[in-house]
Amino acid sequence: MTSTLDEGARACALERYLSGDAEAPKRGGFPFAPAALLVTARYGRTVPSLRPATAIGEDVRLVGVYRALKIAFDAYAHDAPHDKRTALQTLSVQVSTAFDYVRGCIVEGEFMALDCTDEEQIVDGHFILLAGVLALCLWECGHEQGREYVRGRMRDLLAGADGYIYARASLGLAEDTDSLTWRPGGGALGSLQAALARGGRLLDDASRGAPAPEPAWAAEARGKAAAEKAAKKRLESGPSLMVLAAIEHLPGLAKAGEARPGGATGSTPRAEWAPLAGRRLPLARVPDLAAAQADLVSEFPDDAAVIDAILRPLAGRAYVALPPTLLLGPPGTGKSRLARRLGEVLGLAVTVYGCAGVADSSFIGTSRQWSSGRACVPLQAIRRAEAASVLVVLDEISRAGTRLDNGRLVDGVLALTERETAKAYHDPYLECAVDLSAVSYVATANSRAGLDPALLSRFRVLEMGPRTAASLPSLSRAILADLRGERGLDAVWLPDPDPEEEAVLAAHWRDGSVRSLRHLVEGLVAARDRLAVRQ
Template identity: 75%
Template sequence: MTNSPLDEGARACALERYLAGDATAPKRGTFPFAPAALLLTARYGRSIPSLRTAAGAGEDVRVVGIYRAMRLAFDAYAHEMHRDKREAEETLAVQVAAAFDLVLGWLRESGFSIDFDFTYSDEQQDTDEHLRLLAGVLALSLWEVGHPPAREHIRGLLPDLLGGPDGWRYVRASVGLAEDVHAAMDWRPGRGALGSLSNALLRGGRLIEDAYVGAPQPAPTWATAAREKAAAEKAAKTVVESGPSLLVLASTDHLPGLAKAGEGKPGGSVGATPRAAGAPIAGRRLRLVRVPDLAAARATLVAEFPDDVAIVDAILGPLAGRAYVALPPTLLLGPPGTGKSRFARRLGEELGLAVTVYGCAGVSDSSFIGTSRQWSTGRACVPLQAIRRAEAASVLVVLDELSRAGTRADNGKLVDGVLALTERETARAYQDPYLECPVDLSAVSYLATANSRAGLDPALLSRFRVLEMGPRTLASLPALTRAVLADIRAERGLNDAWLPGPDPEEEAVLAAHWRDGSVRTLRQLVEGIVAARDALATRM
């Protein structure tokens, strides 16, 4: 048995489950150390943990030592309780308290923070994650027998639990315990402090409901967040149920950690473990983006890229009649400055796809396809990261300047990874090295850009459909000028009133000096006009 994987039995004993009301707190008069006994049984069954084999099995000897001491203490209690139950229980309480104090000391030494935001190695994180679980369960047991540090540990957890993504689940416990008139008193054995947690949950629920009766005041932040979360989940479920969807990641149960499938932090920081990284999409069917109104999308793109009507038609045409957006691998060829990257990004936006632009210039490894979790810098493949951010199975990955990727194979080559992921059958069951399980990436679309065919792998040219973009003509000047000005406004935080479009005289200047058809050159000319406006404005 290893220290890293926390099985479902161990996680079922976690303190957070009791505070959220997911687990029933022990009733008054029951064995006060039941949670600790359950955790020990879930972890080692009836056997006695062995320090001799701990290191060889990859376990932290400190953790194994605590469990071994607990097993011996419970066995001694079972033997002595027949002679004097109260004395045996008091002895056990001292032993569990000593174990709790040790675990807290180790957590402080490792730099453990109460927000559970680990930033160190996977091995250290696995150990501290289990120490946190163990500390919570021991505190839960000691709460019943009046151990003050246990009470303070639990109260110290509540504020950060309330501030987390699932904080609303702990509101009832927080409110109910705050209103408990006995909470300020010293707890003694037999008083039933732990058993009162169930009453606290009920009390907190009633107080919250009573606060709403005839109260026109604004809802508290946690209630608003809870409603918004429920509405978002319902909307997402409706979208998936009413349209095409795909199961990208079946499960992360084989990975170490405490994160549950579907209960991560979509779009946000998820910590450093593969299980936490995959949790938000694990076991969930993700939506496939429906094909939008192609006529409207074409009109918008043609207005912005009048020189590329044939390319727009070539890409949008095959989508007619499809249930969801899926583009064949496509390579946009064209001289520098033709706006290939912008065209790819705008195409994805008009089709409703989340766009990830991956800069290929200078990439000299195969990290695009993911890196093993045995490395501290391990991560999932780029397409899977894009899917997780978008919470959609169909996304667009733009491989920008693919021809400038490195060709050395010391650490793998980008092109080899691209060839693997753009093969539909391979993508359907791609074995991600970070999550160490198959994921379905078959709905991901790829658009690559390059200045020429020179340096491109022949296999890649045979896999991708090649569309050539020529230099921009004067027909594109008005649309490109509007786009460049929009970018400058966004960078400066201005609106149309403060940075209007060019007047006729400025348009004539641009037409006269824009000769090479490069968007970069046009950007320089527009910036020159804006700078001239600023200079003239200071003289007035």
């Protein structure tokens, strides 16, 4: 036997189910799930073959059982969609036959125990593992011999050093008086689940209400349910917006709202957008503006006036919705970084749309009649964030194309930043109205040159000057934080600059450009690495 084949199989052993570490079949579930998991853990999706098993010295009896089980599960998967009851009936007979054969091998091995080698003992141990999992599945199906085998195995486990962890299952099995009335097609009985719950209650009563240890999977499921409930409560109590009302007019099979958020969306427009249809999406509440301003000013001390101008319109609002804003400043002043941090501090999901070189109007969406059809960029950002209020950063908007052959980016931006148009924007891909009124836009440009006058009249224009020495400490710390994230390092391994290093950076940073400062910080980190090697 090769140990690598058994490592995954042992993770599916009966002991893990009896101790509560693994989730047994539930009432109404697939009763043979543990056996299917065991087969997959040992051989993956391939059908075990006897020829290579003989070549490497595996026990052909064991491989034969796994081969029969794999073929049986594949046949069930093929037949169940047509006649689940008959398929389950056939599968239960096949698993029962395999269980009887494995038990026979165990009995035969017990007679030969005195003369067996270590390798044969490993084989016998795996027969016991396989018999236990098959017995659990058959017990879930109402198989009396399967239940008795589990009870017998429980006695062996209780005699071991860790027998106390099986106390719940042992007590529950001792009190198990339920009649076994499972019928193929009716789902599992949930026998082990019921036994564990019953044994837990008996232990609680005996210890005057002391709670039984909760399995990891149960704690995880309970935490997930609590998080979903809290999210639903926040949505119901906070501001929200219906972005996409219905998708019944779209081609495909999914109904409006049928698909779950985060799940598979399929390949049709209807299935793709079903998770958003008919749902009210949350709007980001306005945070403590004084704290947000202090946070941003600490990172961008040269832009205190700009930050104040951006945040001032949010005072008194129920949710975050910034008026269209254009940040002007020389290259390297950190315009894009300020825009991104602004969204993060305000609790908005940020989408950075690079405008340089864009020579069409695909920003506003393209029709499904084209193979490259897609929804508009703001609607895609809403779907990713599952929130109605997001921030779209139009980076380097002055460098967008101006030809009219395929439409202009600026024309689409003007349409989407008009509030009345955004409230009922007709998306060309979805071919229906969507509400994009909660989307915020911040654009960046180096100067006014080349910008459309209509854009300048629509956007608030705020100018950012070159960085001064006042920004050096915060910018260098922020750049180092980015480098830590890129390298996957903790602050202990890549700390912020000390006063001596900041003095060196200040002596060489003369143009006020964030880009040149990043180069200097990267050089500083490289120097640290070289010195660390020498030490």
